[in-house]
Amino acid sequence: MSISQRSILILASSIAFGFGALNDSAQAQDLTFGLLAPGGVPGPPGGGGGDGGGGDGGGSLADAVRYSWMHADVQGAWDDGYGGQGTTITFVDDFNSGYVFAGTLTDDPCLDAGTCTALHHGDWTAMQGELIAPLANIVRRDWSGGPVKLKNGFNVLNLSYGMYAAPGFASVRWNKQENSILDYAANGDAVIAKAAGNGCGAETGQTADLCGSTTGKLDYLAWDLIGTEGTIFVGALTDHGSGTLAYYSNIAGDNTTVQNQFLVAGVDSSDMGFAGTSFAAPQVAGYAAILSSKFTSATPGQVVDQLLGTADSSFASYEPRLHGQGEADLSMALAPDKIQ
Amino acid sequence: MRIRQDSSDNWASLARGRISACLSFAFCLFAFPASGQEFLADTRLVEARMGSSLSSTVRKAEQGGYRLARGGEVRFSDWYSTSWQDLRLTWITALSKDLGIYWGFGTGERGGKYEIDPSLKLGFLAKQELDDGQTLMFAATTVLWGRLSEDSCIADYGAIGGVQEVNCRLAATPLPPADTLEYLYDAPPADRFVLSLTYDWRF
Numbered sequence: 001m002s003i004s005q006r007s008i009l010i011l012a013s014s015i016a017f018g019f020g021a022l023n024d025s026a027q028a029q030d031l032t033f034g035l036l037a038p039g040g041v042p043g044p045p046g047g048g049g050g051d052g053g054g055g056d057g058g059g060s061l062a063d064a065v066r067y068s069w070m071h072a073d074v075q076g077a078w079d080d081g082y083g084g085q086g087t088t089i090t091f092v093d094d095f096n097s098g099y100v101f102a103g104t105l106t107d108d109p110c111l112d113a114g115t116c117t118a119l120h121h122g123d124w125t126a127m128q129g130e131l132i133a134p135l136a137n138i139v140r141r142d143w144s145g146g147p148v149k150l151k152n153g154f155n156v157l158n159l160s161y162g163m164y165a166a167p168g169f170a171s172v173r174w175n176k177q178e179n180s181i182l183d184y185a186a187n188g189d190a191v192i193a194k195a196a197g198n199g200c201g202a203e204t205g206q207t208a209d210l211c212g213s214t215t216g217k218l219d220y221l222a223w224d225l226i227g228t229e230g231t232i233f234v235g236a237l238t239d240h241g242s243g244t245l246a247y248y249s250n251i252a253g254d255n256t257t258v259q260n261q262f263l264v265a266g267v268d269s270s271d272m273g274f275a276g277t278s279f280a281a282p283q284v285a286g287y288a289a290i291l292s293s294k295f296t297s298a299t300p301g302q303v304v305d306q307l308l309g310t311a312d313s314s315f316a317s318y319e320p321r322l323h324g325q326g327e328a329d330l331s332m333a334l335a336p337d338k339i340q
Numbered sequence: 341m342r343i344r345q346d347s348s349d350n351w352a353s354l355a356r357g358r359i360s361a362c363l364s365f366a367f368c369l370f371a372f373p374a375s376g377q378e379f380l381a382d383t384r385l386v387e388a389r390m391g392s393s394l395s396s397t398v399r400k401a402e403q404g405g406y407r408l409a410r411g412g413e414v415r416f417s418d419w420y421s422t423s424w425q426d427l428r429l430t431w432i433t434a435l436s437k438d439l440g441i442y443w444g445f446g447t448g449e450r451g452g453k454y455e456i457d458p459s460l461k462l463g464f465l466a467k468q469e470l471d472d473g474q475t476l477m478f479a480a481t482t483v484l485w486g487r488l489s490e491d492s493c494i495a496d497y498g499a500i501g502g503v504q505e506v507n508c509r510l511a512a513t514p515l516p517p518a519d520t521l522e523y524l525y526d527a528p529p530a531d532r533f534v535l536s537l538t539y540d541w542r543f
Contacts, residue, residue, distance in 0.1 A: 082514030294514045295501045302500040309498075310409045335409045335512035336495035 064134045067106065069271040071240045071283070073330035074132055077290045084133025084289030086296065088151035090190075091129060091158045091282070092181065093122025095142045104273035105131065124274070125160045125282045132286030135293075147180035154292040155190035155300070157181060158285040160278035162197050162219035167207045172220050181221075188229035188301040191292075193285040194222060195277040196235040196250040196262065203253025204233050204262060211248070226258055229301045232288075232308065233262045236280040237327060240266030243315035245322055249277050252324035261304070262324025263311050287330045294334055306333050387430035387444065393530040394456050394488040395425045395449060401525075406512035409498070419453035419508055426456050426486075432465060440465045442481050446529075453493070453508050454525060459486025463534075473542030480536070483529045490525035 061083050066075045077083065100118035105127055119127070122140060130138045136156075141148060143161065163178065174182060184190040197219050199208025205223045208214040225231040236246040245251065245264065252262035265283040269275035284307065291303050298306075310333040313326030391399075402420040407413050430444030442463035448456045463481030470476055493508035495501075495517060507520035515523075 077514045080510075080513040080515055290514055291500075294516050295497070296516055298500045306409070306498070306500040331512065332407055332409050334514055335406055336501075336506070337408060337410045337498045338412075339408070339414060339493050339495040339506070339508065339511055 061134060064131070065106075067131065067271070069105065069266075069268050070132060071266065071330065074286070074290075076331060077334075078134075082135075082290055082293045084136030084286065085293055087133065087154045087156060087289035087292050088137040088139060089126075089129045089133065089156045089158060089285050089289055090139040090141050090148060090151075091122055091126040091160075092141045092143050092148055092177070093120075093125055093158070093160055095120050095122040095140050096144070102273065104271065121160070121278065125158060125278055128279060128282035129158060129286050129289075132283060133289040136286070136289045143177065145177060147176045148184070149180075150184065150190055154289070154296075154298075154303075155184075156193065156285045156288045156292075157184065157190050158193045158282050159221070160195045160276075160281050161221075162195070162214070163221035164208075164214050164217040164219055166216065167218040169220070172224060174224075178221060182224055182228070185225050185228035185230040188299060188304075190230055191285070191288040191300045191303055192225065192228070192231040193281040193288065194225055194231055194233050195281040196233045196252075197222065198248040198276055199250045200248050201245075202250045203255065204235075204250050204258050205255065206253060208250065226255070226261070230304055231261055232284055232304055233258065233324070234277060234281040234284045234328075235262065235264040235323070236267040236275070236277045237264045238266070239268045241315070241327070242266065243317040243323075243327075246275065246277075248275065249280075251322045252320065254321060256320075259320045259324045261308060263308065263326065263328045264323050265328045284328050287328055287333065290330065291333055310335070382435075383431050383433040385429065386432050386442070387428060389428045391425040392428055392446060392456070392486070394486070394527060397488065397525065397527070398422075398449075398451065398454055398456075401454075401509055408512075414508075414512075416509065420451050422449050422451045425449050426459075428459075428461075430461050438467045438469075442479070446483070446486050448486065454488065454490045456488050457485045459529060460484045473540075475538075475540040475542075477538040477540070478536070479534075479538075481531070481534045483532050486529040486532075488525050488527045492521060492524060 061078045061081065064078050064083065066072070066078070097120065100120055102118045103124050105124065122142070126138055126140050129136065137151060139151070148157065159181065181192065185192045196204050197208060197214070198212055199214055200211035202208035202210050205219070205226050207216060207218050222233065233252070235251060236249040238244045238246050246267060249264070252259040263284055265280040267275060267277070267279050272279060287307060288303050291306060292298060295303070307328060308325045310329055311326035312329040312332065313323065315327070318326060398420050402417050405413060405415040424447070426449045427447040428444065430442055432440045432442050434440045442461060442465065444461040446459035446461070448458035450456070461481060461483050463479060465477060465479040468476045492505050493511060494503060495506045495511045496503045497517065501517060504517040505521065506517045507523050510520035510523055511517065513520070
């Protein structure tokens with residue numbers, strides 16, 4: 001029974017394509033995957049695949065520009081010469097489908113006006129990571145390929161998508177791609193920045209039944225990432241420091257395990273030109289890269305713990321059920337616990 | 341720097357209508373007869389300054405601070421402020437009509453995480469009268485000791501970084517903790533060696 005869809009975590013309607021498998025007891029189940037994109041004209045299902053675009057890491061801090069959608073802490077990191085060097089951020093995302101859309105991540109008038117070639121969802125999320133951590137090796141990995149391979153050094157995986165299906169399956173037999181990701185998460189081999197989802201306040205790992213195309217469905221990828229050492233779920237605030245959850249963002253929920261691995265980050269849609277927890281996760285992925293540049297011997301699990309343990313929960317509206325550990329705070333994560 | 345001008349016609353006139361080409365600071369000379377008995381009379385204070393350039397460096401560091409990872413705050417003023425800034429006093433004693441010596445000292449200063457050592461200043465000033473009210477003066481001074489040094493801190497980064505020796509000011513930056521030690525203050529006085537050539541032309 002085809003019951004699942006892959007969904008980019010951005011506000012939009014969807015079209016299904018792809019493949020996958022759920023295993024309910026001994027019976028294999030095919031999945032149907034879905035792709036969401038706002039503002040773009042749906043095209044034919046894309047083939048994509050492959051081992052992903054090559055990383056570059058060829059950015060320069062001298063050329064780096066802190067755009068208004070970025071947290072001010074990022075500038076401080078650059079000023080000190082750190083932009084994620086020695087780190088690879090792999091964006092597992094859509095780079096090949098027919099769905100493209102315009103945004104305003106940069107001051108490029110071509111992109112801003114949407115008059116030039118619009119970009120895939122993955123191009124935008126990877127651009128975010130590249131802009132925040134310009135010295136990191138950025139790998140663009142289309143999501144329809146085989147196992148995700150880690151690079152030498154410190155690895156961060158950005159997952160701005162979900163794997164949706166009707167609830168009720170006790171276990172999932174994943175394809176090679178998600179299987180590799182889940183292994184990395186469970187073993188603590190990489191930091192996994194996972195967008196929480198756009199279920200309008202649905203609990204992470206629970207059925208999203210409040211709004212959007214994922215209504216009534218469960219993100220099984222999130223479900224299986226709960227409790228893994230390397231995973232951070234990332235919800236969206238309306239802006240940095242606002243303390244106000246974006247109306248579309250999923251929440252941590254009542255599960256304390258999820259609360260303990262849940263952060264929020266500001267997604268100012270007026271600056272970016274689009275919205276969604278898809279664009280919260282790359283910020284945390286970039287923070288993880290910068291953090292690993294400082295603590296060069298730290299494990300992914302330690303970087304995860306540091307980001308979660310230093311989140312800002314000092315704002316008035318803070319609730320663990322909504323914000324998990326709070327808003328990701330790069331400057332706090334870089335600071336010592338004690339000093340004398 | 342305070343400039344003390346002698347009342348004698350010879351030197352006071354230099355202060356009027358002159359063109360100076362200075363490599364460091366401008367000053368006026370004092371014409372005194374050189375003798376041991378008249379040492380005090382032949383000596384003038386030429387510099388009295390609270391705070392050296394190294395003090396200024398530390399004053400800049402005094403601003404700011406950072407939040408600690410698990411709550412609390414570091415204020416740099418706790419480590420880099422002082423109730424007494426390096427006091428520099430310099431005198432010149434005329435040995436002859438054309439030669440004087442500089443001598444003086446700095447008290448140094450100390451804060452929670454830094455120290456400017458006391459210093460001693462020595463030097464001389466030679467003057468050569470040229471034709472038509474033109475004067476050439478050469479001065480050389482050196483400051484002994486007076487170095488700025490900074491203490492490190494011990495920072496506890498918890499599981500991610502452990503306990504490490506760090507630069508107190510940079511402990512919360514993205515720099516790896518060990519690398520921050522390269523940026524500890526360790527500097528000699530900015531005026532450790534000063535040569536000055538001054539040409540005066542009275543017109």
